[in-house]
Amino acid sequence: MDFGLTEEQRLIVDTTRAFVENELYPHEAEVERTGHLRRELIEEIQAKAIEAGLYAANMPAEVGGAGLDTVSWLLYEKELGRANYALHWTCVARPSNILLAGTDEQKEKYLYPCIRGETWDCLAMTEPGAGSDLRGMKATAMQDGDDFVLNGTKHFISHADIADFAIVFMASGEEDTPRGKRKKITAFFVDKGTPGFTVRDGYRNVSHRGYTNAILEFDNCRLPKSQVLGEVHKGFEVANSWLGATRLQVASTCLGRAERALGHAIEYAASREQFGQQIGKFQGVSFKLADMATELKAAELLTREAAWKYDQGTVTDQDMAMAKLKATEVLAFIADEAIQIHGGMGLMDDLPLERIWRDARVERIWEGTSEIQRHIISRALLRAVGG
Numbered sequence: 442m443d444f445g446l447t448e449e450q451r452l453i454v455d456t457t458r459a460f461v462e463n464e465l466y467p468h469e470a471e472v473e474r475t476g477h478l479r480r481e482l483i484e485e486i487q488a489k490a491i492e493a494g495l496y497a498a499n500m501p502a503e504v505g506g507a508g509l510d511t512v513s514w515l516l517y518e519k520e521l522g523r524a525n526y527a528l529h530w531t532c533v534a535r536p537s538n539i540l541l542a543g544t545d546e547q548k549e550k551y552l553y554p555c556i557r558g559e560t561w562d563c564l565a566m567t568e569p570g571a572g573s574d575l576r577g578m579k580a581t582a583m584q585d586g587d588d589f590v591l592n593g594t595k596h597f598i599s600h601a602d603i604a605d606f607a608i609v610f611m612a613s614g615e616e617d618t619p620r621g622k623r624k625k626i627t628a629f630f631v632d633k634g635t636p637g638f639t640v641r642d643g644y645r646n647v648s649h650r651g652y653t654n655a656i657l658e659f660d661n662c663r664l665p666k667s668q669v670l671g672e673v674h675k676g677f678e679v680a681n682s683w684l685g686a687t688r689l690q691v692a693s694t695c696l697g698r699a700e701r702a703l704g705h706a707i708e709y710a711a712s713r714e715q716f717g718q719q720i721g722k723f724q725g726v727s728f729k730l731a732d733m734a735t736e737l738k739a740a741e742l743l744t745r746e747a748a749w750k751y752d753q754g755t756v757t758d759q760d761m762a763m764a765k766l767k768a769t770e771v772l773a774f775i776a777d778e779a780i781q782i783h784g785g786m787g788l789m790d791d792l793p794l795e796r797i798w799r800d801a802r803v804e805r806i807w808e809g810t811s812e813i814q815r816h817i818i819s820r821a822l823l824r825a826v827g828g
């Protein structure tokens with residue numbers, strides 16, 4: 442594994458960072474203050490992102506994306522992650538990779554418009570009674586002739602307000618396994634406006650102002666079989682094949698924000714004076730900086746290695762769990778210490794630190810909680826010795 446960046450990767454980092462600093466940072470204060478991302482603002486930034494070749498750059502070149510390898514894609518994610526989440530997710534969207542699993546017709550209808558910036562997607566698995574334990578989902582899709590009829594509720598669904606359609610996972614049957622009965626899951630495309638499908642406002646959330654989550658209700662929502670994504674009863678297989686690296690995406694965006702917070706802390710430690718000297722000269726402050734930088738590097742190396750292994754086809758669930766766990770926890774640590782180094786000013790919204798600190802909180806919960814990542818890691822360790 443080569444730790445240096447290629448010329449192309451350097452260019453990706455520089456271009457994305459310049460875009461983030463020039464086009465996203467100036468709007469952060471408005472989004473934070475209003476808690477809302479204006480449609481005109483979305484369209485303005487989106488047009489610039491498309492022009493700069495940064496929009497949907499996660500996608501393969503043959504469908505109109507940038508065709509990046511995983512290491513390069515995650516470098517781009519890290520730079521986007523520096524900014525307010527609502528701004529970068531909506532205005533420089535990265536459509537879900539799972540759209541690549543669709544049939545040719547489904548790609549025409551769902552994938553390409555997302556890549557062109559005409560539509561947005563959202564993904565719905567979680568339910569009020571089924572979070573970490575997704576197999577425990579209660580929402581159902583029952584086959585009726587050639588159709589499926591969907592009933593039940595999904596919640597915490599990110600971006601469902603702006604999305605034009607949802608990729609929804611439903612329990613479609615049961616099977617016997619050596620460990621008892623297990624639900625079979627099927628994934629569907631559900632268009633907004635389909636009778637029986639309602640999107641309701643979700644909960645107010647401490648992290649990521651300007652971004653929303655929603656509640657999806659299905660009440661005898663009838664879909665033709667052509668709306669199935671992948672194979673019937675193979676929803677988790679399609680998710681596992683196409684959503685594997687999403688945890689690395691979360692890790693990378695966290696690294697970007699952690700680096701931004703650390704940058705503020707270093708500058709402040711070198712300029713703020715108390716007791717007649719720079720506070721960075723006090724070991725109580727300088728050792729914090731050393732620990733922050735060391736932890737950040739450890740998280741970055743774990744993420745980079747997992748990305749590299751992803752491209753080699755050798756990545757394990759454990760590798761990706763370690764990267765997600767470390768990067769999200771390091772972001773929380775760095776955000777907190779950066780505030781401490783700034784004293785009272787760290788808590789004021791003149792600086793992005795209080796926001797980075799709030800935003801960090803959700804990262805240890807979504808895409809699999811820290812406990813679930815630890816479970817994945819420890820299970821791999823124990824299984825290796827017959828545990």
Ligand SMILES: Cc1cc2nc3c(=O)[nH]c(=O)nc-3n(C[C@H](O)[C@H](O)[C@H](O)COP(=O)(O)OP(=O)(O)OC[C@H]3O[C@@H](n4cnc5c(N)ncnc54)[C@H](O)[C@@H]3O)c2cc1C
Nearest residue numbers: 564565566567572573597598599654806807808809810812
């Ligand atoms: C803001 C936000 C946006 C989200 N967006 C989406 C989305 O777009 N689509 C979607 O489908 N989902 C989404 N989610 C759901 C998210 O993935 C879940 O919140 C997460 O998986 C945890 O589920 P839960 O909240 O129900 O917690 P629970 O699963 O109920 O967990 C509660 C606690 O128990 C612990 N726990 C559970 N099982 C174990 C175990 N086996 N071992 C040890 N500890 C355990 C957890 O770690 C946690 O601390 C979102 C969540 C949030 C907060």
